[in-house]
Amino acid sequence: MRLPSTAALRGALWITLIALIATGIALSVQYVQTIRLLDARAQAAVDDETAGLIERYQSEGPFAVAQSVSRAVGRPRVTDFIYLMTDASGQPVAGNLAKWPDEIDRTGYRTFETQVATTRGRVFERQVAARTVLLGNDYRLLVGSLSDDRRLLHDRYVSALAWSLTATGVIGLLFGFWYSRRGLAFLDAASTAGDRFRAGHLDERLPVTGRGDEYDRLAATLNHGFAEIERLVDSLRTATDALAHDLKTPLTRIRSRLELAALGGGHGDATSDMRSDLDALLRTIDDTLRLARAETTMASEFGPVDLAAIVIEAVELFEPVADDRGLDLTIETRPVTIRGVRSLLGQIVANLLDNAINYTPPGGSIRVTLGHDIDGFTLVVADTGPGIPADQCEHVVTRFVRLDTSRHSEGSGLGLSIAQVAARVHGASLTLTDNAPGLRATVHFPRT
Template sequence: MFGRPPLRVKLILVVLLLLAVALTLIGIGSVSIMRGYLIDRVDNQIDITTENLLRRLNRPAPFDLANKIMPPDMRAELRGPQGRVIVPLSGVDVEGKPLPPLPPGMGTEPVEVRGWRVRVQPLEGGGSLVVAVDMAEVRQIVGQLALVVVLGGGGLMLVLAAVGVAVIRRSLRPLEEIERTAEAIAAGDLSRRVPDTDPTTEVGRLGRSLNGMLAQIETAFRARSESERAARGSEERMRRFVADASHELRTPLTSIRGFAEFYRQAPGTDPGPLMARVESEAVRMGTLVDDLLMLARLDQQRPMAMRPVDLLAIAADAVHDARILAPDRGITLSVDGAALIVSGDEVRLRQVVGNLMTNALTHTPEGTPVRMVLRARGETAVVEVADEGPGLTAEQRERVFERFYRVDSARGRRDPGGGGSGLGLAIVAAMVEAHGGTVGVESAPGGGAVFRVALPLAPDVDFAPGPD
C-alpha cells in the first residue's frame, strides 16, 4: 500500500491539474471561435455566390450560367423538379468530386453535410439551386490550430510546471526546516529553533510562533530538570543530614546511658561527678538540637525582622567576649571606615560573628593570635576573621561550610568533651545567605585561614572611608 503523498506533491498536482483544465478550456474556446469564424466566412461566400447565380438565372438566357467561374473549393448545381442535375458548376479543387446525397427538407440556410457546407435555394416553377463549399480547407485550418494549441499548451504547461515546482519548493523550504527542527527536538536537542523567515508570510509567522512555544517548552524542561536535580541533591543532603544528626545525637545519649549503667552497677559511687558528666552531655545534646532547629528554620526561608544593625558594635562585643575566654591570645579588632550599618536581624548577625570567632579559637593552637577586620567595599560591608593556625587544604576549604563537617574528624572525636558539632560554619553560611550576603574562606596549609563575610550596606547610609 502506498502512503499518502506529501504536501509538495499534492500542491504540484493540483497546480498542474488546474493549469491543464485552464489550457484545455482556452484551447477548446480558441478552436471553436476560429471554426465559427471560418464557417461564417464560408456561409457568407455561399450567400454571395447564390445571389450572383440567381441574378444570372433571371436573365433572358438562363443557360448562360455555365460560363460562371466558381471559386476553387465551391460547387453549384442547377437541378430540375425531379432533382436531376441540369447545369453543374465546379471549382478547380473540387472538379469531379460529386456532392453527397442531400437530406430531404433542407431549408435555405447553409448546413454541413458530409464534409460540405450546402445551401439549397428553391426556384420558381420548380427545381432548385444547390451551392456547396468543400470544408477540407476549414478542417485543415482548424486541425492546424488545434495542433498549435496542443503543442503550445503542452510546452507552456511544462514551463509553468517547472516554475511552479521551483516556487513551491522554495515556499515549502521553511516547512522542511520546521520538520528538521522538530526531529532534532524529538531526539532531545531542545535548543534547536526554526530559522527566521519573512514575518509577513504565513510560514514566517508559524515559525515565529513555534520558536516562542519551543522557548517556553525548553524553559519548562530546564526548570523541571533543575527541580529534579535539586530534589535529588536535597534528598541526598537530607539522608546525609539525618545520618549525621543521628550519629551526633547518639554520642551524648550513649554517654548518658553509660553513666546511668555505671551508677546502677556501682550504687555506692559518688553521684556528683556522674551527674556533672550527664548534665554536660545533656547540654551538648540540647545545643545540637538548637542548632538543628535553627538550620531548619533557615531552610524554610522564613522572613526575618530586618532593621539597621551596627556591625562595629557586634564585632566589638565578640572581640571583648573572646578576650575574656582566651586571655592568652592576641585578639585584635581593626576598622577601615565608619558607619558600617547593615539591614538585618541583630541576634542572628551576632551569632554569625560569634561563630566565626569561636571557630578561630577552637581550631587553632593555644596562644595563636586572631584578628577581626571590618571595612566597606563598595556597597557591601566586609567582616574578616583571620588566624595564624594550621590552615586548610583545598578539600577542606570546599567542604568547611557543609553541615556536620569537621576538619579534625568527620564523625567522631577523640575527646568527647571537646570540639564542636560541625554546624557552626553551616549556620554562618545559612544566616549570611538569608541576609543576601556571601561567605568564603581563604587558606593554605600552614598559612592560617581568613573567613570573610560580605553583607549589603543598609540603604541611605553614607560611608566615609578611613585612611588606607
C-alpha cells in the first residue's frame, strides 16, 4: 500500500483549514444576525408595553397602572413580561419581582438575570431585557420581557458550531486528500511521461479524461508540446537524410570532373559544370539557413505589416519572369494588415509564386488573390500547371522532398517547406488543393 505523500497531506490540511474558517464565519454571522433580530423584537415589545402603561399613568394615575400590572402578573402561567412598580422609598407596589434589581441603577434599557416565580410557586432563573422609567416623582416602573431565547440560541450556536466544525473537518480532510492526490497523480503522470519522452519514446502522451477541467487543459498543452517536439525531431531526421542525399550527388559529380581534369580529359566545360553544381549546393545551404531562421522567429519580432503591399511587390518582381515564359500573371487584392514579420510574409508569397511559375507550362495562367473571409484573411496562388496528386499534397511540403517529375529541375525541395513554416509561425495554415487543372495554394490567416 502506498503511503500518503507529505504534499497530499499538506494540501488536505490547507483545504480543511479554509473550510473550517469559512464554516465558522458563516455560522457566526448567522448567529449575530439572529441575536440582533431577537433583541430588536424584544426591545420593541417592551417599549410598546411600557408606552401603554405610561399612557395609562398619564390618563388615570398610578393606581390604574398598579391594577394593570397586577392583572398581568396574575395570569395562571409563566408570564412573558416582567413588571415591578415601586414607590419613592423603593417598596414594591405591584409586579412579579420581589425587589428592585441591583443591576438597574438608572432609567433606560438593559438586560439582567433574576429569579421569577409563577402563580404556582415555582421559581425560575430567567434572563430579562427590561426598560425602566420614572412615573412622576413618586414611582418607578420596570417593564421587561423574558429573553431566554437569547441564551438558548447561544447554547444551540455553540453546539451547532462544534458539530459543524467536526463534520467540516472530517469531510474537508477526506475531500482535500482526494483532491490533492488527484493533482499529485497528474504530476506523477506528467513526470513519468516526461522521463519516457526524454528517453526516446517520442509518441508518449498524457491521458486526457474529457472532463474539460484544468488538468485536461494542461495535459492538452503538454501533449501539444510533445507533438511539436516529435514533429521537429522527425523533420530534422528527414531533413538530415534528404540533405545528405541531395548534397552527395553534386559533390560526387564535382569530384569526378576534378579527377577527369587532373587526368587531362579535355572537357572544356568542366569548370562551367562544376560552377553549376556549386551554385546548387549554395542554394541548398541558403534555403536550409532560411528555413532555420523562419523556425526560430520570436514573437517580439512581430509588428503591423501591410500584407497587400507585400503581395503587390512580389507580383511586380515576378511579372517579367512570367512574361518571358509566356504566362499570364494576374492579381486581385484588398487592403489587409496583420501582425507578423515582413521578411517571412514576403518569403511565403515569393516561394508560392516561384513554385507556380516554375511548373506552369507556357500559355498557362497564374492568379494571385488576397481577400477577407469569415474568420480571417486568405492568400491564394492558383496556377494551371500539372498540379500535385491529392495523396502527395501533404508529403510535398516535407523538407527536401521533390516529386519525381521535378527531379530534373533546379531547386532544393525547400520552397514549400519554408512557406509552410513561415505560415505556421504567423498562426496561419498552408493548404494545397487541386485547381482543376493545376495547383491551388491557400494560406489562411486567422483574425486576431
